[in-house]
Amino acid sequence: MLDRIDIVSAAPLGAASRQTQPVVTLRSLATATPPHRLVQSEVRDASRALFADRMPFFSRLEPVFDNAEIEHRYSCQPLEWFMQPADFKEKSRLYVEHATALAEDAARRALDAAAMEADEIDLILFVSSTGIATPSIDARLLNRIPFRSNVMRLPVFGYGCAGGVLGLSRAAQMARTSPGLNVLLIVVELCSLAFRLDRLTKSNLVACALFGDGAAAAVISSGLDAGGAGCTIGSSGEHCWPDTLNVMGWDVDAGGLDVIFHQSIPDIVARDYPVVLDRFLADCGLTRATVGRPCCHPGGAKVITELESVFGLPAAGLTSERRVLRDFGNMSAPTVLFVLDDLLRSGASGPLLLTALGPGFTAAFQCIDVAAQGARP
Known part of the structure; x- marks a missing residue:
């Protein structure tokens, strides 16, 4: 069990803060x-x-x-x-x-x-x-x-x-x-x-x-004149579990980078990720039910299956994630942005939650609100 919770997150801005904080927009x-x-x-x-x-x-x-x-x-x-x-x-x-x-x-x-x-x-x-x-x-x-x-x-x-x-x-x-x-x-x-x-x-x-x-x-x-794609970037957060440096990463020697997979990441998603996810969402005034659509890093087929279960989706419900994995594999860091691009091209709108797991062992979260605008070409 990965057992300590230590969330760092940016909670939603209150009414007073919104007057002083600039809007941040994903323009492209x-x-x-x-x-x-x-x-x-x-x-x-x-x-x-x-x-x-x-x-x-x-x-x-x-x-x-x-x-x-x-x-x-x-x-x-x-x-x-x-x-x-x-x-x-x-x-x-x-x-x-x-x-x-x-x-x-x-x-x-x-x-x-x-x-x-x-x-x-x-x-x-x-x-x-x-x-x-x-x-x-x-x-x-x-x-x-x-x-x-x-x-x-x-x-x-x-x-x-x-x-x-x-x-x-x-x-x-x-x-x-x-x-x-x-x-x-x-x-x-x-x-x-x-x-x-x-x-x-x-x-x-x-x-x-x-x-x-x-x-x-x-x-x-x-800035309020940021314009662009109608995607407002909101709260973010991350969680690093202690004593998990050997879950994922690189060993480095004369031959280059050697991948480390020492624990079952699907098991971590099923067992430890939901608590961290719910703590972050609660800080943002959200729940899994009110997140319009998760936008997940598709680390692998088993990881996607566990994420579908965590978010209460049917089997194969993370369609963009499975499509990106099928056509591009796991590209590490850019992959979740390929998923976001696929969702935007499919006409997704409303609150989205970008999420990924990485070395550390770390869970990362980013809220985005997408204005309704139809599918992109």
């Missing part, structure tokens, strides 16, 4: 994927060729590729690249190259969708946990997109799968404290580069079946 949201499309059946066959002779338990774990409910996902490298060893130096080079390109793609899409020029951005918040770069990726973007030379930058590392929700929360919190601020949030993960040819473990095989690459970007503005 865009997604991007790298060029290589990996078909799950082909990944399964390649994994069999790589591991079956070296892993006595491979046949017992092979069904994970079908049980993941993923049809295809995207990678910065073609499938053939994964058939040969690569060290951390090579993976880091590829991370810088492809993360910069993918960040640029997502950023330009978000700026275009917001009808804004790059020099109108005051702060770039860049979130990623699948590679290391100094100068950071956001600094490299200044040589490719005409941002102002004095634009503020904040690279954030280590949020993992919670990075999409926590990145949006941090961007909104900073915008709220500076009326008129325009923030560009960029979230990029290249999970495929964490593939380990040398790791004969269950965790590595699960990662082979689950993870993909992707990026999302959003423009967040503060």
